[in-house]
Amino acid sequence: MTDIRASLGNQGLVRPRDSRVLGGVCAGLGRRFGLGPWVARLLFVLILMVVPGSQFLIYPVLWILMPDEDSLGSQPPAPRDPTG
Secondary structure, eight states, X not given: OHXXXXXXXXXXXXXXXXXXXXXXXXXXXXXXXXXXXHHHXXXXXXXXXXXXXXXXXXXXXXXXXXXXXXXXXXXXXXXOOTTO
16 A cells, blocks of 8 residues: 555645645645645535545545655655656
């Protein structure tokens, strides 16, 4: 599981210290994709309404898998290799 967390952290998918409401999952997704935290929350809810009840599975799984920004320390995510 630490490999998955490290991979997500390297891709910029981390739960930030600020802008959290519950676990920081939507704020982290919004930050990664260039959206504000409230826009990301709204999109998350709208998308999950397509499959009712899925938010009770998806959000906790992302909360577990996405590393906390504090766990990365002061080290920024490693840049991605543009060649692939």
